[in-house]
Amino acid sequence: MKKNYVIVLMLLSACAIIAIACSKGSDDPPADPCSGVTVAVSGTPTNPSTPGGTNGSINATASGGTGLTYSLNNGTFQSSGNFTGLAAGNYTVTARTSAGCTGTQTFTLTSPTPSCSGVNIIVTATATPGGACSSSTTGSINASATGSTGITYSIDGASYQATGTFSNLAAGSYTVTAKDVNGCTGTTTVNIAAPVAGPLFSAVRTLIVNNCQSCHNNSIANGGMNWQVECNIITNKDRIKARAVDNNPSSMPPSGALAQADKDKITAWLNAGGRYSD
Ligand code: HEC
Missing domain, CATH: 2.60.40 (Immunoglobulin-like)
Structure with a gap:
């Protein structure tokens, strides 16, 4: 019983395939009317007459069929191949026959080089x-x-x-x-202009170079402090005072507090405003 079902199914599907194949044959597309047809576009480009001008044009003609119409850069087709009012640039002209066969040609328009003589900016x-x-x-x-x-x-x-x-x-x-x-x-x-360092700042910078920079520089920035960058001295002036003048929470340099004369220089600079120019 089962065997018979299988044979019937196989026959049915074979018929279906043949039916599809046959019906396909009857739907063949008509022959391409443009096969073997060459639509050739040629033309004369005229460049814009002034730098940046828009009076360029392309006068295009085509051969290879009848009822020709023309389109510029895929725009609307028109009966004339003459396109005017064009700026410098690349343009594609498409020509189409009444049978729908097309050909294209690219044209390049260039503006004259501007003259700067007499222009004084x-x-x-x-x-x-x-x-x-x-x-x-x-x-x-x-x-x-x-x-x-x-x-x-x-x-x-x-x-x-x-x-x-x-x-x-x-x-x-x-x-x-x-x-x-x-x-x-x-x-x-x-x-x-570079800002000019004032005398009080300069004195502090010198004492920092001598007493602090060995542990606070471009390669070792202990506690995140790099005194080789002058702006950092200004930005962190309150921390400098805390550590080097008030020994709070412990003195900087760690090996021993600064001389009183150096502490006084830091205090004097801060009292004057703690700016680069002080
Ligand atoms: C022998 C190395 C050494 C010298 C010299 C030294 N420091 Fe430090 N500094 C450290 C170390 C280590 C730390 C990080 C540990 C700490 O904060 O105590 C630090 C951290 C700091 C900090 C950041 C922590 C905070 O409290 O804000 C400041 C500011 C500072 N030092 C200022 C100075 C000044 C100013 C001088 C010179 C007057 C100086 N240091 C000289 C080693 C040094």
Whole structure:
């Protein structure tokens, strides 16, 4: 009994496969009307007449079929192959026959190189020094330019930006370049002054170099303190006083308290304001 069922099933599925195969044969697509057809597009590009101008054009024609229409960059098809009002750039013209066969051609339009003769871009810049110590990087520059339009600004050759404001700068000399819409440039040099160390700070810095820096420097920063970086002396002045003047909770240097004259220098600097300039 079981065997018979299997044979019947196999016969049924074989018939199904044949049926599908046969019905497929009757659905064959019609022959491709474009096979062997070549639609060739050619044309004359005319570049924009001015730098950045939009009066360029492409006059395209095609062969290889009838009822030809034309499209620019996959836009709407039109009966004329003449496209006007174009800026510099790459363009693809597609031509299509009434049978729907297509061909394409790419055209490149370029603007004339702008002339900078007679363009005089004047850049002025003011510098604001940064924070209260020599290694501060909070200085800024504010630049503006006259003499042309579409100005963007760059500092020391970095990428151009829309505003003339540059911040987070260390003390030093900078070149600001202003560039107009045509790439014509003007430059100026501006200096962010380094803050000047005052006499009280300088005295403290010297005593720290002599008494503390051997254990607090770029390679060994005991207690997280590196006195080789001047800003750290200012930031941590209260800890310096606690350890080196008040011996609280224990004296720094650990081997023995500072001489009274050195303690007095730290106190005098803090009393004056504890700034880099004091
Ligand atoms: C012989 C090495 C040595 C010398 C010299 C030394 N220190 Fe220290 N310092 C340490 C060590 C070790 C620590 C971490 C242990 C501690 O805090 O006591 C430390 C930690 C510190 C701290 C951070 C802890 C806190 O209390 O805030 C400060 C501030 C400090 N020292 C200031 C100084 C000053 C100022 C001098 C010089 C007047 C000095 N040290 C000289 C070894 C030294």
